[in-house]
Amino acid sequence: MDGAQFDLDRFTPYLLNRAAGRIVLAFEKDLDSYDISLGQWRVLACIWHEGTPMQSDIVRHTSIDPSTLSRMIGGMEKRGLLKREKSDLDSRAVLVRLTGKGRKIAEALIPKALAVERSALEGFTPNEVAKLHGLLRRIYANLGG
Amino acid sequence: MDGAQFDLDRFTPYLLNRAAGRIVLAFEKDLDSYDISLGQWRVLACIWHEGTPMQSDIVRHTSIDPSTLSRMIGGMEKRGLLKREKSDLDSRAVLVRLTGKGRKIAEALIPKALAVERSALEGFTPNEVAKLHGLLRRIYANLGG
């Protein structure tokens, strides 16, 4: 009832946010060196993973607002990192595909991102990493759409 | 080296961000009903936890930019949720304290936040929760200061 016993240090969302914040902080140097924002990195990583997603797919993966994403994609397109294509199956949809330039930046950033992850997980056994991933997936599923 | 083997579904930062995103989504209804933004909630929770922190303490806990926080605190003060005080020990510092109104809102939101947490952790054993918290703290410490 009352929040008297509310302890941030045992509050899962806080611990999640705090860990995520440190990861972002550790990655920011790499992002800056390629002049890529955190949001742009997430978009790049998502496209890398998905192949040729539509914007709404990227929205689902990144939690970026559709209007924000639309303008973000616009900027990245203007910069030559990706291009928009019309979908044959759904003429509302805008498919997004990496250009060579975008792919090159993603290829450069991915190892840096993995390095940050390794340093975040330093001292973790493979089993602990698997356990963590499983627990995070269960949180995601528990609050599922 | 190459990102060919880069799989988002096994990428810790992605899984973290995704889980955190769902939690925020699940909590947003409650926040809206008190007209409190996510950032404001984090500030309230931090003050609740800390007692009478200075702004820089809140910055450390929430990763909110100092300039953003300054204006956010200003707005919350204008709305009567908290008040700023001068510190005796350090005349640069601005101490922040909840008002009765702010405390009442925090007291109302904390149970809602705990309910979201419970629903996020549905099916978790106490041991799994403890394990998750421990792993998140280790990530935080690994990337520390």
Place this chain on the structure above:
DNA sequence: CCATGATAGTTGCATTTGCAACAAACGCAA
């Protein structure tokens, strides 16, 4: 004591963000 660098907080300003409102296309049911 003074000098130098670090810390706390605020403001200017340009960029980013996200809510509404909108247009276009889809899907399904009657």
Place this chain on the structure above:
DNA sequence: TTGCGTTTGTTGCAAATGCAACTATCATGG
């Protein structure tokens, strides 16, 4: 087929954000 609710994406616009630059204060070394 038509109609209606949903989905996809874009824009207007106000609010939020974050980097710089600045002031004031602290703290440490000489």
